[in-house]
Amino acid sequence: MRNLPLSLLALFLFVFAPQSPVDAQISPTLSDGFHDQLSAILEAYRSGNKAAGEQLIEGFRLSHPDEWFTEHLGPDRSSTLAERYNKLFPLFAADLERTILDSLENKFNLVIVLKEGTEEPPSMLLPSMKLSGIKTTMQTALFYSTFDRRSGGISTGSWARAFTYQSGAFRFIGYGSLPFWIWEKDTIVGSPKRPLQMATLIQSVPPVYPASAQALRTEGKVSLMLRIDTEGKVKDARVMSGDPSLTQAAIDAVRQWRFKPPIQNGSSVESDYVADVVFKLH
Numbered sequence: 001m002r003n004l005p006l007s008l009l010a011l012f013l014f015v016f017a018p019q020s021p022v023d024a025q026i027s028p029t030l031s032d033g034f035h036d037q038l039s040a041i042l043e044a045y046r047s048g049n050k051a052a053g054e055q056l057i058e059g060f061r062l063s064h065p066d067e068w069f070t071e072h073l074g075p076d077r078s079s080t081l082a083e084r085y086n087k088l089f090p091l092f093a094a095d096l097e098r099t100i101l102d103s104l105e106n107k108f109n110l111v112i113v114l115k116e117g118t119e120e121p122p123s124m125l126l127p128s129m130k131l132s133g134i135k136t137t138m139q140t141a142l143f144y145s146t147f148d149r150r151s152g153g154i155s156t157g158s159w160a161r162a163f164t165y166q167s168g169a170f171r172f173i174g175y176g177s178l179p180f181w182i183w184e185k186d187t188i189v190g191s192p193k194r195p196l197q198m199a200t201l202i203q204s205v206p207p208v209y210p211a212s213a214q215a216l217r218t219e220g221k222v223s224l225m226l227r228i229d230t231e232g233k234v235k236d237a238r239v240m241s242g243d244p245s246l247t248q249a250a251i252d253a254v255r256q257w258r259f260k261p262p263i264q265n266g267s268s269v270e271s272d273y274v275a276d277v278v279f280k281l282h
Helices: 027-045 050-058 066-073 077-104 211-215 244-254
Strands: 107-115 144-149 154-166 169-175 200-203 220-228 234-241 258-260 272-277
Touching: 027 066, 027 077, 027 107, 027 144, 027 169, 027 258, 050 077, 050 169, 066 077, 107 200, 234 244, 244 258, 244 272
Parallel strands: none
Antiparallel strands: 107 144, 144 154, 154 169, 200 258, 220 234, 220 272
């Protein structure tokens, strides 16, 4: 991974270090390409060139989405998916711009880790999560990136976005770690209204190690996408990755966590938070 200029390091810290055998499959060339797209956007806004920044963010849009969906998901549903996509992308663009402007104003580090993606839904679904049953009809390059907002070395909020790779650039395809088409319409309605002040973890509860997992000496990390409500409580928890024998214990633990509610325009609002629960035998 090429080094960032020192002027940018004060604002953003990009990390593409492999953390698992899956992550290790991502080539340095792809990691650098993702880095380059984000760095160019940051530099444009940093120099005061908002128009250039908006144009560079537009580079994350699928080129000719109708054709892309026809090729990858079949002609019968391409128009419907393109319509959904064209409603989702402006929300992603506005959200990314807010993140950039927030970084410039508050000078925080944003740790970004690019990972190999998948279409497979989590093993455990919340009642509100409705699967569409749609699958790609040809091999598709899928990735997702976690964004961890840190101040003074402490995480003050994290989230994930899904991407594909098309014509030499990364393109947005979903919120969280999965592409939008695996969900029924309106299951994921768009960008969480992520506030400029992020939710802050103030109380955590360690997980209870499942006896069956202990007996098999199963260790590992469970990554969860949490929805934090206006009171700082965990409203929903969705499994992004982790051993199935550990996921329920992780969910039970994080539901007891408490956060300082995120603030937007002076009021508490809901937001997403990526939580990692580690299980390690002593």
